[in-house]
Amino acid sequence: MSTYSLSDGLPSAAPRELALAGWLKESGSGVVASLAWIAFGLSCLLWDDVGDWSRTHSLGIAAFIIAAFALFGTVGADYLGSAGRALRKRAPWLLALGLILTLWEVATAKFAWLPLPFFPPPQAIIEIYTDDLPKLLDSVFASVRLQLGGYVIGAAVGFVTGVSIGWSRVVGYWVHPVLRFIGPLPATAWLPIAFFTFPSSWSASTFLIALATGFPVTVLTWSGVASVSNAYYDVARTLGAKPSFLVLKVAIPAALPHVFVGLFMGLGASFAVLVVAEMIGVKAGLGWYLQWAQGWAAYANMYAALIVMSLLCSGAITLLFAIRDRLLVWQKGTVKW
């Protein structure tokens, strides 16, 4: 009998507790996150700034708005579809960000625990984005244009060279030693020579970015083509494939996973060259903006530019991953970025 009463009692009490626990688990972090952002807003508004910043008030208001979004977004996630689910998943991060910003605000703008010109408060950086936007945007466009041009040229040349070395003995004989001699040299070492041999600093930088991209793409494309199993060629040849088919439809698709490794490595290397080239030669772009800000001891501008730069680099990598995932759907177990 006792078992009966036990199982009778369960359904009435447990589901309510379960529902509460479930609600807490799903929305709890959202609620706490919104509290953290309220704290950030309050930290902006409660005390006076130690310096002269014009966006403190707006930043505080913005923090409250974000807090409201976090709260209603996670609590009402069920009615918001995939956006709600995405928000809920990121609530812990939202919480961490709110806490860090609060700490940063208090440690810089309010009590100056961190030495001031070197550690600007959040509102100082916001101020750059609102007041220095045209110059920053110009720099972004200049950087993207330079990077894109150099990278595309380098990747294309590297790919074609890699396939040719992997496929043709003659090309391999002539190109391989050159590649071994020049490839490992950091592209930035060419900077001084490139800047006076090329007609413009822009073309010099494009060349250097292409060089930095081209080397890893060439080597990995080549090793990819060279490592294609002979069995594939045998199968294709008995089915009537001509040499062009073997290159385009067998060697290249088989080498593609390697090619993408080269493209990723090239992207990283070319970012470094881009920034250095902009700092030294090209009078435009985010690298130049950084340099300029340093000259004026404008630390807020530097942080603002760094944030934009990291968003752009990360965006470029994300884009490359998306392209790879599209082209290599046939691979199983690839890394998600």
Next chain:
Amino acid sequence: MVATAEIIAYPAAGAALDIEQVSHAFDIDGTELPVLSDVSIAVEPGEFVALLGPSGCGKSTLLRLVAGLEKPRAGSLREDESRITHPHPSRVVVFQDPTLFPWRTVWDNVALGLEAQGILKSQRSRVDAALELVGLSAFRNAYPHQLSGGMAQRVALARALVNDPKILILDEPLGKLDSLTRITMQAELVSLWQRKGFTTLLVTHDAEEALVLANRVIVFSERPARVKADIRVDRPHPRHRGDPYLADLRRQILGLLGLDATW
């Protein structure tokens, strides 16, 4: 079954194959490794010939020569009187590993031959028919890594058959399959061969498989391979595995391969 009818509508009678005094060797570290020694086999159009021999004796090498992937050091190979110098889609090989192209879907793998020959656009239905023939139409959009071993080998078979080969060259194609899948695919192979009439060359390490399938079993010696025996198997298909006539031949073959006759 419309699809099957369609594939039959391209008559591909088998070709004769003449292997005349073929010898072959490989250079390994400067020393010559003789692999085939004066091998002569005349295969009639439409015959099903099984090749048996000790492992490493040179069977795969002979098949590569027939396919035209390599040239013999001595002797000649002819398909219907014309000398074999290069690979040609009239002689298609199915290897022990299915060797599907992992970046192509099942359908695209089967379409490979027609695509390579530049006739895919007008003949797409042949790909569908070949897939139907091996019972994998439902998997046309799957990638090779999503297939089981038996399914992958079926795709490899479809990829060969879609070209309507005159000579089908099979290098232990069922070697890695489990025994149930193996028996099913043996039956499928025989019925395909009967319907389409191509000449078949099958390397196998399994005497029973050779006897259940082939009209003729050729037994090779140890490396370098010589033809040791050429045995006719006069039994209609479908054959019964317990047939005493086949059991007798099997004992004879195993004896030739140096195995105890009591097996």
